[in-house]
Amino acid sequence: MKQVDELDQLNRKSFIVTEPYPERVLQFGEGNFLRAFVDWQFDKMNKLADWNTGVVIVQPQAGGLVEKLNEQDGLYTVILEGMKDGQAVKEHTLVECVTRGLNPYGSDWSEYEALSQKPELRFVVSNTTEAGIAYGPEDRLEDRPQKSFPGKLAALLYKRFQFFNGDPGKGLVIIPCELIDRNGDALKEIVLKYADQWKLGAEFTSWLEEANTFCNSLVDRIVPGYPKDRITEIQAELGYRDSLVVVGEQYHLWVIEGPQWLKEELPAHLAGLNVLIVDDMAPYRTRKVRILNGAHTALTPVAYLYGLDTVGQAVEHDVVGAFIQSLIREEVIPTLDSPAAELNVYADDVIERFHNPYVSHYVMSIALNSISKFKTRNLPSLLQYVEQHKALPVKTVFSLASLFVFYRGKRDGDPIALADEAEVLTAFGELWSGYDGTLAGAKQLTAQILGKQTWWEQDLNQIAGLAEQTAQHVYEITSRGMKETLDSLTGNSVPRA
Ligand SMILES: NC(=O)c1ccc[n+]([C@@H]2O[C@H](COP(=O)([O-])OP(=O)(O)OC[C@H]3O[C@@H](n4cnc5c(N)ncnc54)[C@H](O)[C@@H]3O)[C@@H](O)[C@H]2O)c1
Numbered sequence: 001m002k003q004v005d006e007l008d009q010l011n012r013k014s015f016i017v018t019e020p021y022p023e024r025v026l027q028f029g030e031g032n033f034l035r036a037f038v039d040w041q042f043d044k045m046n047k048l049a050d051w052n053t054g055v056v057i058v059q060p061q062a063g064g065l066v067e068k069l070n071e072q073d074g075l076y077t078v079i080l081e082g083m084k085d086g087q088a089v090k091e092h093t094l095v096e097c098v099t100r101g102l103n104p105y106g107s108d109w110s111e112y113e114a115l116s117q118k119p120e121l122r123f124v125v126s127n128t129t130e131a132g133i134a135y136g137p138e139d140r141l142e143d144r145p146q147k148s149f150p151g152k153l154a155a156l157l158y159k160r161f162q163f164f165n166g167d168p169g170k171g172l173v174i175i176p177c178e179l180i181d182r183n184g185d186a187l188k189e190i191v192l193k194y195a196d197q198w199k200l201g202a203e204f205t206s207w208l209e210e211a212n213t214f215c216n217s218l219v220d221r222i223v224p225g226y227p228k229d230r231i232t233e234i235q236a237e238l239g240y241r242d243s244l245v246v247v248g249e250q251y252h253l254w255v256i257e258g259p260q261w262l263k264e265e266l267p268a269h270l271a272g273l274n275v276l277i278v279d280d281m282a283p284y285r286t287r288k289v290r291i292l293n294g295a296h297t298a299l300t301p302v303a304y305l306y307g308l309d310t311v312g313q314a315v316e317h318d319v320v321g322a323f324i325q326s327l328i329r330e331e332v333i334p335t336l337d338s339p340a341a342e343l344n345v346y347a348d349d350v351i352e353r354f355h356n357p358y359v360s361h362y363v364m365s366i367a368l369n370s371i372s373k374f375k376t377r378n379l380p381s382l383l384q385y386v387e388q389h390k391a392l393p394v395k396t397v398f399s400l401a402s403l404f405v406f407y408r409g410k411r412d413g414d415p416i417a418l419a420d421e422a423e424v425l426t427a428f429g430e431l432w433s434g435y436d437g438t439l440a441g442a443k444q445l446t447a448q449i450l451g452k453q454t455w456w457e458q459d460l461n462q463i464a465g466l467a468e469q470t471a472q473h474v475y476e477i478t479s480r481g482m483k484e485t486l487d488s489l490t491g492n493s494v495p496r497a
């Protein structure tokens with residue numbers, strides 16, 4: 001077997017691959033998720049449904065991966081590992097649909113601008129993280145480029161409108177994949193705001209509304225990303241060097257809220273993909289965010305402070321695994337509107353996905369921005385539970401307390417690499433530095449955090465008993481350690497489902 005440094009670098013000169021397809025998709029974002037999910041599906045549609053579509057990727061920020069992507073002529077490998085119909089499956093795909101990457105901040109500016117004039121362009125997809133669909137008041141039409149993603153899109157659409165003289169046949173289908181609620185509506189609203197702010201005229205606004213289709217979408221696939229721990233072994237197995245390998249699970253679901261004619265244009269069903277084009281995606285979103293993402297965010301501080309590093313280790317663990325199972329079954333599912341039996345089947349699948357023995361999903365990679373994640377993923381279940389039961393959901397409250405202790409930034413004396421908004425880190429830093437290790441001190445700290453209305457959009461001290469119960473857990477976790485506290489909370493005997 002060749003040594004890794006003797007392997008050829010992946011590119012179109014070294015490997016015989018399909019001819020570049022016509023560029024019909026413009027993609028904002030070159031991150032792991034889009035490459036392992038959207039582009040992987042587009043590649044399948046090309047190969048199995050004759051879609052004949054290339055993707056040009058635009059880097060939404062000045063720093064990013066398009067240079068690396070271009071060194072590989074847009075090629076990269078997706079490795080999907082997991083269980084499929086009870087069998088362990090591993091699948092390598094050389095994704096060939098990406099034609100090139102452009103960095104609009106550098107010398108690629110004119111190529112980027114010229115994208116607006118491509119007659120064959122039909123779709124825009126994006127994933128710029130939850131932070132990306134945001135209005136930037138400083139953006140101007142003449143910027144090269146606008147700072148925000150919606151600003152870039154608004155300017156590009158306006159150039160297209162001008163170039164094609166408002167031709168209704170040259171509108172685009174825009175499908176954002178950011179994990180924010182009603183992402184398509186949110187993006188459209190900001191684009192319209194720029195149209196107004198930049199005084200682009202009523203004709204442009206009508207063209208935006210009538211010739212273009214903004215879809216809301218929900219994405220689901222766990223993508224741990226670049227396999228840094230085993231890249232040497234993987235490259236040796238692949239037989240080439242690829243700096244953009246991305247690892248994900250087998251499971252995938254893309255729910256697109258949009259018109260039924262989209263099925264004709266996006267032949268996902270012909271490629272056997274799990275894409276649903278629906279009139280209302282709300283039930284899919286709620287169940288995913290509250291069960292899957294909610295479980296991720298709830299287990300992260302508990303598992304990490306317990307000494308566990310991955311989601312797999314957490315769900316395998318007797319105490320932590322049972323804790324998370326009962327949190328989902330007893331405290332989240334009863335708060336959702338869909339039938340419990342259906343939700344329990346979904347939860348079974350989620351837990352099976354978390355067990356995926358082939359993928360190491362580090363909880364620290366989920367921990368980024370945990371405060372806002374708790375607000376969107378866990379707080380709605382907590383509030384609903386309180387309303388229904390007139391009592392607190394014990395496990396969810398414990399997880400909230402664990403989160404506060406996580407933001408102390410120490411595990412067994414070692415620093416935790418916290419990543420959140422500066423304001424969040426500063427507030428926790430100040431409060432923890434003043435903590436004296438007493439229950440009174442824990443109460444003071446907890447009351448301050450629960451009272452941050454800008455974080456939670458309400459004062460959580462108003463929820464009966466929440467401050468006391470959270471403070472008690474904070475005190476115990478800091479004085480006895482996570483292991484002893486959780487073991488005694490659960491009686492170390494919570495049955496596994
Ligand atoms: N990795 C997963 O398992 C997974 C699964 C489903 C959804 N997601 C969502 O996808 C998002 C991206 O995940 P990833 O794994 O691809 O991350 P990544 O770090 O590989 O890519 C992030 C991308 O977002 C862009 N970006 C970051 N901040 C931005 C901003 N303020 N404005 C514009 N662009 C910005 C970056 O330039 C980059 O293109 C996450 O926020 C997550 O919500 C991830």
Ligand SMILES: O=P(O)(O)OC[C@@H](O)[C@@H](O)[C@H](O)[C@H](O)CO
Nearest residue numbers: 219220221222223293296366368
């Ligand atoms: O990607 P984030 O950081 O928003 O959240 C971490 C995980 O909860 C998330 O990536 C899930 O794995 C994903 O949403 C599954 O589809």
